[in-house]
Amino acid sequence: xxxxxxxxxxxxxxxxxxxxxxxxxxxxxxxxxxxxxxxxxxxxxxxxxxxxxxxxxxxxxxxxxxxxxxxxxxxxxxxxxxxxxxxxxxxxxxxxxxxxxxxxxxxxxxxxxx
Numbered sequence: 714x715x716x717x718x719x720x721x722x723x724x725x726x727x728x729x730x731x732x733x734x735x736x737x738x739x740x741x742x743x744x745x746x747x748x749x750x751x752x753x754x755x756x757x758x759x760x761x762x763x764x765x766x767x768x769x770x771x772x773x774x775x776x777x778x779x780x781x782x783x784x785x786x787x788x789x790x791x792x793x794x795x796x797x798x799x800x801x802x803x804x805x806x807x808x809x810x811x812x813x814x815x816x817x818x819x820x821x822x823x824x825x826x827x
Contacts, residue, residue: 715798719805720825724813730779732813744770754786 740747751766762785769778795802810821 716800719799719802721802721805721807722821723807723809725811726780726783728812729783730776733779733783734775741775758786 734741740750747770748767751763751770755763766778766781769775769781799805808821808825810817
């Protein structure tokens with residue numbers, strides 16, 4: 714699998730933020746759980762950064778928080794991992810997808826299969 718051809722999917726940051734806010738709504742309803750989860754990032758982010766994110770939670774700035782977590786944490790880790798594990802990633806075809814709704818993703822999957 715790791716030596717297979719790759720297909721990269723790109724989705725606008727705002728769409729990804731919207732999707733995650735809906736998918737992880739339980740964290741918005743129970744912000745203390747989100748603060749607890751952020752605590753697991755103390756080995757990779759500074760105390761100041763974690764405090765800034767905790768302040769964003771306290772102020773209800775969830776969209777900004779998710780955007781920062783994607784840009785500063787998740788995306789860089791994901792890119793490093795993908796580059797290490799998929800030898801043909803650099804040659805992958807880039808597929809730009811305008812959103813993450815189930816219907817749209819079903820349509821994209823159908824188009825790829827054809």
